[in-house]
Every structure is written in C-alpha cells, then in structure tokens.
Amino acid sequence: MPWPYDVVRPDPGLPVPAYWDAHLTIAAAGAEPPGGGRRLLEAADGYWTRRGLPGDALHVLAAPGAEALLLAVLAASEGDPVLARPAAAWQAPVVRLLGRRVHTAPTPAEGGGVPDPIALLETVRRARADGGDPRLLVLSAADDPSGTVTAPELLHETCEAAAEAGLLIVSDETYSDTLHHRETVLLSPAEMLPDHTVVLTDLGATLVPSTVPAALARFPRTEHGTAWRQRAVDVLAATRAVLPAAVAAATAYVLTEPPEVTDRSAAANRLHARTAEAAYRAITEAGALCRPPKAGFQLYPTVGAPGPQAAELAEERLTAALGRPVPGGHRFGDDPREARVRIDTGVLHGSTQTERRTALAAADPLTVPHVAAALAALTAAFTALTGADAVSGSADTGSRGRGA
Numbered sequence: 001m002p003w004p005y006d007v008v009r010p011d012p013g014l015p016v017p018a019y020w021d022a023h024l025t026i027a028a029a030g031a032e033p034p035g036g037g038r039r040l041l042e043a044a045d046g047y048w049t050r051r052g053l054p055g056d057a058l059h060v061l062a063a064p065g066a067e068a069l070l071l072a073v074l075a076a077s078e079g080d081p082v083l084a085r086p087a088a089a090w091q092a093p094v095v096r097l098l099g100r101r102v103h104t105a106p107t108p109a110e111g112g113g114v115p116d117p118i119a120l121l122e123t124v125r126r127a128r129a130d131g132g133d134p135r136l137l138v139l140s141a142a143d144d145p146s147g148t149v150t151a152p153e154l155l156h157e158t159c160e161a162a163a164e165a166g167l168l169i170v171s172d173e174t175y176s177d178t179l180h181h182r183e184t185v186l187l188s189p190a191e192m193l194p195d196h197t198v199v200l201t202d203l204g205a206t207l208v209p210s211t212v213p214a215a216l217a218r219f220p221r222t223e224h225g226t227a228w229r230q231r232a233v234d235v236l237a238a239t240r241a242v243l244p245a246a247v248a249a250a251t252a253y254v255l256t257e258p259p260e261v262t263d264r265s266a267a268a269n270r271l272h273a274r275t276a277e278a279a280y281r282a283i284t285e286a287g288a289l290c291r292p293p294k295a296g297f298q299l300y301p302t303v304g305a306p307g308p309q310a311a312e313l314a315e316e317r318l319t320a321a322l323g324r325p326v327p328g329g330h331r332f333g334d335d336p337r338e339a340r341v342r343i344d345t346g347v348l349h350g351s352t353q354t355e356r357r358t359a360l361a362a363a364d365p366l367t368v369p370h371v372a373a374a375l376a377a378l379t380a381a382f383t384a385l386t387g388a389d390a391v392s393g394s395a396d397t398g399s400r401g402r403g404a
Contacts, residue, residue: 008089009089009144009204010144011297011346012205012346013345013347014268014349015357019253020209023254024250025246028249032242032244032245033242034236034237034242035063035236036062036243037248040062041058043255044062045060046256047257051176051188052188052191053188056221059226059229060217060219061236062214062216062243063214063217063241063242064215065215066202068239069215069217072236072239074098075231076228076229076234077168079134080133080134080136081095081170082104082115082120082124082127082137083095083103084106084114084139084140085333085334086146086300086333087332088140088143088145089144089331101133103127105122108154111146111149112142112143112146112151113140113141114141114158115137117154117157124165136168137158137167137168137169138169138170139169139171139172140171141155141171141188142176142294142296143296145298146291146299147293147295147299148300149186155187159193163196169193169197169198170198171189171198173199173201174200174202176295177265178205178206178268178269179269180272180276180295184295186295190218195225198219198220198228202214206268207251207261208247208250212247217232219232267360267361272296275297275365275366276293276296276297276298279293279343279348280292282378282379283301283343286379286383286385286386287383288301288303288382289302293345297344297345297346298343298344298345299345300340300342300343301340301343301382303318305339307339308337309336309337310336310337311341314339314340314341314385315330315341318381318385321384322381324347327342347374348371355370
C-alpha cells in the first residue's frame, strides 16, 4: 500500500513561528538559482561552521527537500549506495529512481542509523561478488525511525570500515539538532573523514516549517568535492529543483540563528524530550520493547513476537486503533517478520496551530489536556495490541529492536 508523502517522515508537531511568516511575506517573487543564491549559501556556511564543520559557500548547496538533494548527490556520483537497515523510508525510493541497486547493512542493537562495521564490510563483499558496485554509504548517527543516537566509538569503527571498503559517505544529519539531553555525545562522519563525506540535512525537522521542503548539503573542501557539488547543481538545474525566492529568504534568516530562532529551537527540543519520554513510558509499561529516545520525535518499538507479516499486522492494528498512519518496520527496510512500528510523538502536541502553540509554551506539556488525552489513547492502543494474538507473545530477546 502506498503511503502519502506527509507520513513518510515524522512530523515534529510544531506551530509555524511568526518570524517565519514575517520573512516569507517580505521576500521578492521568483526563484533561486539551482543550488541556492549567495545570501542563502553564506547563511548555510555559517550554520555548518557553528556546528564544527567550517567551509565556504562554494561547497554547500540548497534544494527543495532532502529527496531532491539526495537524488542530486547520488546522480552526481557513480555506483550503488549502501543504506542502513532500518533507514528513513524516503531514501530507498530515491535510489531506485536512478535505477541503482539498494544494498543494506544492519544496524546494531544499541541504536542509531549507522551499520555495524563488520556487517558493512560483509555486505560490500557480497554485493561486489554478485556483480554489484557499492561506492557510497548513506548513514544517520541520529536516525529515523528509531530516535536513537550512535555511540562515537561505533561511528568511528564504521567510518574506518567504509574507508577500507572504498566507500564515500553521505551523512544524513537531519536530527542532529534535536538531541533530548546535552550530555548525549553525537559526532559527524565529516569530523572523521572530512575529505570523503557529504553532509545532508532536511531543515523541516528543525528550523523551517515541516511542510516546507528545504534541505542543505555540505561537500568536502577538495577538488573531488568541488566537482561533485557542481555535478549535483547540474542535476538540480536539469530537474528544476529550486527553492522559491520567498522560501530562500526566510530560510536564510533562520540559518543565521538569531536569538528568537535559537530560543524557539531550545523550547522545541524540551518539548520533544518531554513527550517522547512520556510516550516511551506509556508503550513500555503496556508491554512493548523499545530503546529510550535520545533525539528527534519518533520511537521504534517492538510490539510482539516475530511472525509472518508481523510488521504489516502491527501497522494495520495501530493505524486503526489510533486513527492515523503508524508505519511498520517493513517501510524502513527492516525485517517484515519483526513486529516493529514507528511511533511519531509530534502528533501528541496537537493537530491545530493553537494546540501546538499551547503545548510548546507549557511549563509541563504533559498537563495540557489534549496532550494528556493523546498519551492516554496511545497507552490504550498499545495495551490492546500487546494482548492481540496476531502480533503478540513472548518477546524475542534476540530481536534487534529490543529495548534497553
């Protein structure tokens, strides 16, 4: 069953800030040049520099959404990509649009969207023995669907394995700015292999409204990186994948991160941390297994024992119970026999701008009536599901999705 675009990625459940509309309405008409105009790219360079990835405006580009950007990055390179398993649901379809083979390597039980290094090397070896041509690794240290974060030690080992296998890295860092706790350590592959890593981020998770397609990429400051970027710009031009001038102007403003933007980002992360933790408690107390959330606004629980089409069955039951799409693990390339689903916690904040503003401003969002009601509904749905014969039973303690 095909899914609408707006449920492929988790919704942060945030209201549109007033400063976004203000800078959107005063902008000029028209469109940006492919890859972004000077003001936008300078703002993007400052954004990366503040995150410890200095460069220059000539090695960044912007596009209307992560899908268009990944398509351009892959089309501008050769070979097939290796994706983490599970991975964000939108990645594999982009690869297939190019007629490339999708290779996948499993992530470890600890979490994060970074493949196990030994499994990665074995995946590449088998793919090449079978006539495949894997040349890139697409990973995400803070990932969708699990909302967990890869330990720096594992990330380092996987980067070393990628280098050993001759793979370039595309690091999706969409959720890197959504950490729930300051003590969580999150590194970028670009800090370890700066000459071999392209960093990508979809701004709809953080700085721009989730309904506005806007994404950035940062390329290596090398001759190869410069050429790669130019080929990607050519792809964006050929597909007319450009940002409207009004969106570019508002995006450039938020990328400079003035106090009103950083204050809003901090408040959003506090809200995500609070509601994600509450949802985690609700579903685990109902009997599901789940790793504690560390970033983003999504959880990835296992809701029953393995079995034929367990993920699809869990998806169907929870979608019906909650009245909204709850994607099963098979949507993310995961084992369809495992009863895993992604739970989006942004929906707990409300469905209207007024409800979302109330949740964001609340000292304790869990006491807000509509948030409390949504949590109660989530608890009831999981309690009912864990008692359903079709997807329940003794938890498989060897499952990759077991809770911590």
